[in-house]
Amino acid sequence: MKKLLIILGSLGITASVGGTVVSCEFTKSGVVNLGNLKSPSIEKFADQKSIDLEYLKANKNLITGLEKINPSEIKFENFKNDEVKKTITVDIVSLENSKTVSGSIKNLEIKVVEYVKKNVKNIITEMSLGEVSTKNTVPNSQELINAIKKSNFHSLINNVFSQTEGFSFDNVKNDSFTLTISKESKYLVENEKIDFKYTLKSTATEKIKLETLLKNKNIGEFKISREKPRADEVMEKLILSNSDLVRYKSQLEVTDIQSTKATIKVKSNSNELVQGGSVEVNFILRNKLEDIVIENNLGKFLVEKSLPTKEEVIDRLIEKNPNIGNFKSSLTILGNLNLTSATISVKSDSVILIPDSSITVTYVVESKLPTLKSLIKVDKVGIIQKTEEEFTIDDFKVIFIEKNPEIAEYMNDLKMKMNTSFGSVDITVIPTSEKLSIFDSIKIFFKLVTDKPEPESKPESKPENKPENKPESKPESKPAVIASQPTENITNPSTTLKS
CATH class of the missing domain: 3.10.20 (Ubiquitin-like (UB roll))
Structure with missing residues (x-):
């Protein structure tokens, strides 16, 4: 073992002793040879039921021996999962032009172990972030996260910053800041800190006045059934009428909405528009009746x-x-x-x-006006001894007034249409009448007979009894007779008069 360490030292390669031994080979340039991976393991998060291919792709640096490679430089093939043995088997291939890994290995069995929280300095090794662009005086949280990811490629970084809590950026200045890990972090040891340096690259431009962008203050017409439009409706019309405002929509708000106008204001946190600026816009509100x-x-x-x-x-x-x-x-x-x-x-x-x-x-x-029907006290005109040719509407009016004296003062407000063939007169009130209710009407019936009376029938003479010699009596001449007959309302024309 001592000789092995001396040989590795001469090649600029170090190896650790004690604990789980994972055999791999680093060249002088720090490139990992996949073919030398032996008995590796992969850590599984507590909330992960089992390891699938997607988990493996997202957490390449959790495989022992591959902690420092660029995860984008390898790919997996022929993935298999053995839930009983708690192992996975996979082929790992390095991509062309990779700088941190080389070679390939097939049927590599990887043991699944529980995840242990890491020290932030073990996954973030580059603290000089270079240029960080921002439109603000200092970068915001997302801009700082992007800068860290750009300089550090460990796959666990994505998990760390996917949480809305578990870390904070402190002492953010225009050239430095501190990342602090809190107890809420699921992946890193709490209370660990790491300091970063960067060069601020400002992309801020001179803020624009709202009035220079909002050129069309008459934003159109609303067809709604309310007394005034909503803020989102005004904003939509505003953008349609002023296309230059599209990119600034999130920096604007609609206030003081009335039936024909509203105020457009710049939000207090706008980083492109002059804060506090406002413009009044006009519109037409057309409701559906x-x-x-x-x-x-x-x-x-x-x-x-x-x-x-x-x-x-x-x-x-x-x-x-x-x-x-x-x-x-x-x-x-x-x-x-x-x-x-x-x-x-x-x-x-x-x-x-x-x-x-x-x-x-x-x-x-x-x-409050009287109705025609209320003035007709006598509604019986009866039999009139005249021919159709002789009987005129004026004749009827005379008879009508004689029977109903109260109607006399309203005659100019009446319209009469006589039909002698049917023996009727339709009476309506003229539309311009101011004396009678104009929606009233009535139908009066009459019967015309000729002036010549019908001859009387003579009884047959009995031969055995001769009548006395008396001068024949002539029938008396009869004047024109107006017999009482019922008058019908126009609403019930089915009732007729008896002759």
Whole structure:
């Protein structure tokens, strides 16, 4: 053994004595010859159930004898796992142009042992990190981690820094810092420290003012059913209207959102934009009318005339839906009102609602005006002894007023259509009437007969009894007779008058 050590010493190679002996060969350049690996082991983390190929690839430096090689310079083939023997078998091949390892070995049996925490200085051996780039006055944690990984390739480093806890960076200056391992670390001995040196390379540029990037302050139109857009919706429109802001999106926030404008501010931690800067942007909010109207039933209108006014209908809609009060100037009534419903539409020039959209509202009207039916006290016109050619609408009006004197003052508000063939008159109220309810109507029936009376039938004379010689009596002439007959409402035209 002593001779072996003397020979190795002459070759610049050292070997350890005592403990588990792993035979491997280092050349003067420090390259590991894979063919000389004998009886190696690999450590398994406590939370790892078994070792698979992925675990092996991620923890190459946990194989004894390969602790100092660059893990990217070898590959594994023909992996097998023996759970009973607690061993794995694998072929290991060094890659071309490798600087820390050479050769290959087949069917290498590797024993699986439990992991023991390491000293940080055994896996991080290079403390001079060279240039570290940052936009800040000193590098942040991720930039320091990247610098350590770049200069140190031990596979365990990835596990160490994959934890959100277990280490900290202390005394970070513009040329040095200290890595401290805490008790939460699953991989390294706690309270160990290591000091690093580096050269700061600042990539910071002069901070930009927000107003120089935000060129389009009118960011477009929102079609939503709310009183104002959300912050994320404003941000999306802002970026679409100002493509130069894409890379700075995470450094901006939206505040003071109103129905037509919002404020864009630079966050306090922005490292590229002048902090505290703000710009007001404008937009158009167009709501869908059907989305913001909750109550379409407007209830009862007690009106002086036949119908409420269009303004009264819109006011009642807002009374039932207070949330649309700001949109009143954009609303109009489409067409005419009717007795039970109306169509409310958005004006075509509206800038706050989607133009020409509409809804239907319903209501009940109770008018203070008299109805046509209430004025018809006598609804029986009866038999009229005239021909169809002789009987005119004016003749009917005279008879109609005689039977119903109260209707006389409303005659100019009525429209009459007579059908002498069917013996009826349709009476409606004209739409412009301010005296009668315009939604009332009635149908009056009559029967026309000619003026010539039918001849009376004479009884047959009996031959055995001669009548006395008396002058024949002439029938008396009959004046035009108006007999009482029932009048029918237009809503029940099936009932007819008897002659």
